[in-house]
Amino acid sequence: MSRLLMKGNEAVVHGALTGGATHFFGYPITPASEIAHAAARYFTASGRTFLQAESEIAAINMIYGASSAGARSMTATSGPGLSLMAEGLSYLAGAELPAVVVDVQRAGPGLGNIWPEQSDYNATVKGGGHGNYSNIVFAPNSAQEMCDMTRKAFALADAYRMTVIILSDAYIGQMMEPVNIPETVTFSKRKDWAVYGDAESRENLIVSILMSTLQQSNHNEHLQEKYRRLEETCIEYEEFGIKDADIVLVSFGICSRLCHTVAMTLRKEGYRIGFFRPKTLFPFPKKAINRLAEMKKPLAVVELNTGMMADDVELSIKGQSEILRYNWLGGQMPTVKELAIKVTDDLGKLRKAGFGGKS
Amino acid sequence: MIKHKKPTAFYETFERKGHNDTSTHYCPGCGHGTVHKFIAEAIDDLGVKDQVVFLSPVGCSVFAYYYFDAGNIQCSHGRAPAVATGVRRVHKDAVIISYQGDGDLAGIGTSEIIHAANRGENITVFFVNNAIYGMTGGQMAPTTLNGQKTLTTPLGRDPGRDGLPIGMAEIMNAITAPVYIERVSLSSTKGVLKTRKAVRKGLKNQIDGRGFSFIEILSPCPVNWKMDPVEAREWIAGNLEPVFPITCFRDACSQDQKDSQIAVEHSVESDQIPFMDDKELVSLLKVDALIPNLEILNLEEDQLVKIAGFGGQGVLSGGVLLAKCGIAEGIHATWLPSYGPEMRGGRAYASVILANDEIGSPVVDEPNVLIAMNGPSLDAFEDDVVPGGFILVNSSIATRKVKRDDVSVLYIPASDIAKKEGLTAAANVVLLTIYLKHKGIMSTETLRKIIPVSVTRKKFINTNLRIMDKALEYYDNNVRI
Ligand SMILES: Cc1ncc(C[n+]2csc(CCOP(=O)(O)OP(=O)(O)O)c2C)c(N)n1
Numbered sequence: 073m074s075r076l077l078m079k080g081n082e083a084v085v086h087g088a089l090t091g092g093a094t095h096f097f098g099y100p101i102t103p104a105s106e107i108a109h110a111a112a113r114y115f116t117a118s119g120r121t122f123l124q125a126e127s128e129i130a131a132i133n134m135i136y137g138a139s140s141a142g143a144r145s146m147t148a149t150s151g152p153g154l155s156l157m158a159e160g161l162s163y164l165a166g167a168e169l170p171a172v173v174v175d176v177q178r179a180g181p182g183l184g185n186i187w188p189e190q191s192d193y194n195a196t197v198k199g200g201g202h203g204n205y206s207n208i209v210f211a212p213n214s215a216q217e218m219c220d221m222t223r224k225a226f227a228l229a230d231a232y233r234m235t236v237i238i239l240s241d242a243y244i245g246q247m248m249e250p251v252n253i254p255e256t257v258t259f260s261k262r263k264d265w266a267v268y269g270d271a272e273s274r275e276n277l278i279v280s281i282l283m284s285t286l287q288q289s290n291h292n293e294h295l296q297e298k299y300r301r302l303e304e305t306c307i308e309y310e311e312f313g314i315k316d317a318d319i320v321l322v323s324f325g326i327c328s329r330l331c332h333t334v335a336m337t338l339r340k341e342g343y344r345i346g347f348f349r350p351k352t353l354f355p356f357p358k359k360a361i362n363r364l365a366e367m368k369k370p371l372a373v374v375e376l377n378t379g380m381m382a383d384d385v386e387l388s389i390k391g392q393s394e395i396l397r398y399n400w401l402g403g404q405m406p407t408v409k410e411l412a413i414k415v416t417d418d419l420g421k422l423r424k425a426g427f428g429g430k431s
Numbered sequence: 432m433i434k435h436k437k438p439t440a441f442y443e444t445f446e447r448k449g450h451n452d453t454s455t456h457y458c459p460g461c462g463h464g465t466v467h468k469f470i471a472e473a474i475d476d477l478g479v480k481d482q483v484v485f486l487s488p489v490g491c492s493v494f495a496y497y498y499f500d501a502g503n504i505q506c507s508h509g510r511a512p513a514v515a516t517g518v519r520r521v522h523k524d525a526v527i528i529s530y531q532g533d534g535d536l537a538g539i540g541t542s543e544i545i546h547a548a549n550r551g552e553n554i555t556v557f558f559v560n561n562a563i564y565g566m567t568g569g570q571m572a573p574t575t576l577n578g579q580k581t582l583t584t585p586l587g588r589d590p591g592r593d594g595l596p597i598g599m600a601e602i603m604n605a606i607t608a609p610v611y612i613e614r615v616s617l618s619s620t621k622g623v624l625k626t627r628k629a630v631r632k633g634l635k636n637q638i639d640g641r642g643f644s645f646i647e648i649l650s651p652c653p654v655n656w657k658m659d660p661v662e663a664r665e666w667i668a669g670n671l672e673p674v675f676p677i678t679c680f681r682d683a684c685s686q687d688q689k690d691s692q693i694a695v696e697h698s699v700e701s702d703q704i705p706f707m708d709d710k711e712l713v714s715l716l717k718v719d720a721l722i723p724n725l726e727i728l729n730l731e732e733d734q735l736v737k738i739a740g741f742g743g744q745g746v747l748s749g750g751v752l753l754a755k756c757g758i759a760e761g762i763h764a765t766w767l768p769s770y771g772p773e774m775r776g777g778r779a780y781a782s783v784i785l786a787n788d789e790i791g792s793p794v795v796d797e798p799n800v801l802i803a804m805n806g807p808s809l810d811a812f813e814d815d816v817v818p819g820g821f822i823l824v825n826s827s828i829a830t831r832k833v834k835r836d837d838v839s840v841l842y843i844p845a846s847d848i849a850k851k852e853g854l855t856a857a858a859n860v861v862l863l864t865i866y867l868k869h870k871g872i873m874s875t876e877t878l879r880k881i882i883p884v885s886v887t888r889k890k891f892i893n894t895n896l897r898i899m900d901k902a903l904e905y906y907d908n909n910v911r912i
């Protein structure tokens with residue numbers, strides 16, 4: 073197996089091209105720009121299309137066009153650009169067009185800074201734009217997953233005719249790790265709904281306006297039904313050390329790398345720490361998390377935001393266990409040591425309150 | 432007026448509008464219907480019905496897909512030129528029509544139209560200028576005339592507050608790429624005939640692959656102007672035309688225009704690289720791949736390395752070399768840079784972790800190896816090093832000694848060693864070589880194999896390898912005991 077050392081951001085492009093992507097439209101923004109750089113290099117060299125758009129608004133609408141035309145297309149951005157894409161994302165959802173959008177999160181609101189936050193959770197997992205819609209949201213935590221999840225995103229986007237968002241962050245995008253490049257290229261079949269500019273597709277219409285309230289209502293029901301179907305087919309998560317755990321660390325993206333180290337380190341010291349990581353944030357692994365709560369495991373949700381995923385965890389467990397919210401903002405990240413101390417401190421408090429205990 | 436038979440580019444009945452409907456949704460006397468008809472006729476006459484991809488905007492013509500028997504895409508407000516760009520990049524032969532109103536194109540969508548024009552997209556834009564927002568009930572448009580009363584200018588447009596009406600054809604004419612820019616008017620029979628011709632020319636240009644065509648059509652909106660259809664046409668002639676002159680601004684495809692060649696050349700497609708097949712693609716993506724040694728290294732201790740120095744000292748690339756060595760040895764490696772604006776200030780560092788097992792956090796807060804390439808980075812990170820750790824100092828630049836006594840330290844004049852070989856920038860290679868050697872992390876031969884596949888400026892490969900030799904020589908003579 074040959075391995076390549078590359079940034080998570082570059083791995084996105086390898087995943088995209090082997091996932092059958094043919095069109096990339098983007099606008100530069102730190103810390104996502106390396107995706108555009110790598111796309112400019114590899115999409116162009118392989119006879120695919122890379123185009124620098126005049127804005128993120130234009131980029132998402134170019135995707136709207138390319139996707140309407142049947143192509144697998146994508147863009148990559150960070151917070152401010154994501155905000156500009158909100159209308160486009162809503163249109164894509166309404167018109168049921170497949171698209172792949174990578175968000176390498178930085179700190180906000182406003183211009184914020186370029187260090188990692190996970191504060192676009194609500195803006196992506198809860199839709200972001202107007203109307204009743206959702207996106208599939210993947211949360212990679214390594215360069216390999218940046219590649220693999222992007223690759224998979226194209227197949228899912230086509231299968232469900234919806235946007236798949238790769239919700240990354242500044243560290244996962246900027247860090248380099250070895251990546252195994254997929255050996256095959258998945259491809260996009262001709263879509264019977266797309267507009268190809270030929271006789272066969274002449275009857276096709278891409279539209280998100282539905283003037284009758286009943287039609288609009290039915291369309292919404294159809295979308296909701298599609299999202300429910302995802303819960304049966306698309307949920308992915310990773311866990312370890314649950315059975316004997318006195319506390320379970322719940323996290324995604326860069327925080328899950330930290331939690332992984334903390335859990336392993338503390339386990340060596342005799343603490344019983346569990347680890348749970350949603351890989352899909354929408355659909356959210358509600359059942360799997362609820363099962364932890366049924367086992368009365370206290371859940372420490374570690375995030376670089378104000379507790380956005382913790383809200384989803386809370387909804388999932390219906391009050392059946394304790395939730396601790398560990399939050400860092402502004403691009404700050406705890407060190408492994410800081411996080412470990414917080415966890416062991418809280419374990420002590422939990423024990424006093426009658427939860428679990430160190431053997 | 433021109434033809435009585437319904438063009439086949441229109442549906443026979445408008446099922447999308449309502450069962451068996453044959454009338455449009457436009458108000459009596461509205462210009463949209465006329466423009467639609469000319470487009471449909473031209474599509475028929477040019478024989479391109481199957482290729483047409485019709486983009487409808489947000490505005491009264493949002494429902495153009497009720498009528499055009501073509502591939503239809505309804506776009507968000509103002510963005511049709513970007514959508515058209517997306518379609519164009521996928522289908523080279525589609526005949527793409529971007530149909531837009533003045534709120535859509537001259538208001539919310541100025542950015543998209545300007546940049547599509549500037550790229551010389553091979554598309555045809557029909558810009559229906561009725562000096563008002565029709566669909567939303569008659570508010571001011573960017574093209575609304577001075578003093579014109581609308582719902583949002585009840586006392587009339589005030590140029591002091593609202594600016595002057597905007598001439599989009601004139602703006603298009605400031606851009607080099609478009610091949611055809613004309614403003615026409617539906618005010619008179621003559622104008623209508625000219626409009627019909629302009630519509631055809633705009634589509635023909637695209638079919639011939641010539642580039643971006645822009646046709647602005649002054650068009651009546653009797654309802655929101657609060658006039659009857661006849662008055663409305665007169666109002667165009669008397670009021671709109673003086674502000675928006677009826678002119679052919681550019682026709683690069685006709686013989687007599689000097690600037691024609693520039694525009695046409697500008698719009699020639701450049702996307703010529705052939706589409707690689709899957710195998711070629713995968714090998715393109717793997718050009719720089721490393722094949723790890725069969726025998727996997729076993730580290731005595733995970734290496735949490737911080738390399739720090741000025742930007743330009745090879746801090747980040749040194750980290751990459753080290754991480755690649757790890758991969759070549761079959762172990763796990765991560766590299767995390769400092770990045771962004773602060774790099775320009777000259778403070779750069781990279782965190783590199785080499786480990787036997789999967790690596791959790793890539794952040795190195797407490798390194799067991801610090802490679803300090805200058806004084807400030809020694810100041811910044813000395814205290815973070817774990818007791819028993821190792822500090823490697825570039826003593827050519829960092830002149831002070833390490834204060835800690837619970838770490839091991841080596842002072843190496845790395846920049847001097849590299850400079851002697853004519854490549855000061857390779858001080859990082861000196862330090863890496865000595866680090867690997869001194870700590871016995873792995874054979875320095877691994878680094879020797881990595882350098883040729885990593886150094887971007889190929890002419891410096893040999894210098895780098897020579898500098899490795901000099902570093903080892905220095906180590907043997909001065910450090911090894
Ligand atoms: C983002 C957004 N903002 C506002 C609107 C509301 N809106 C719909 S049509 C329109 C104006 C259309 O005017 P114009 O482009 O001149 O076309 P006309 O109706 O006159 O043909 C506006 C503002 C919208 N649909 N989307």
Ligand code: SF4
Binds near residue numbers: 461462561566
């Ligand atoms: S409101 Fe004006 S532009 Fe809209 S359909 Fe009526 S006349 Fe035409």
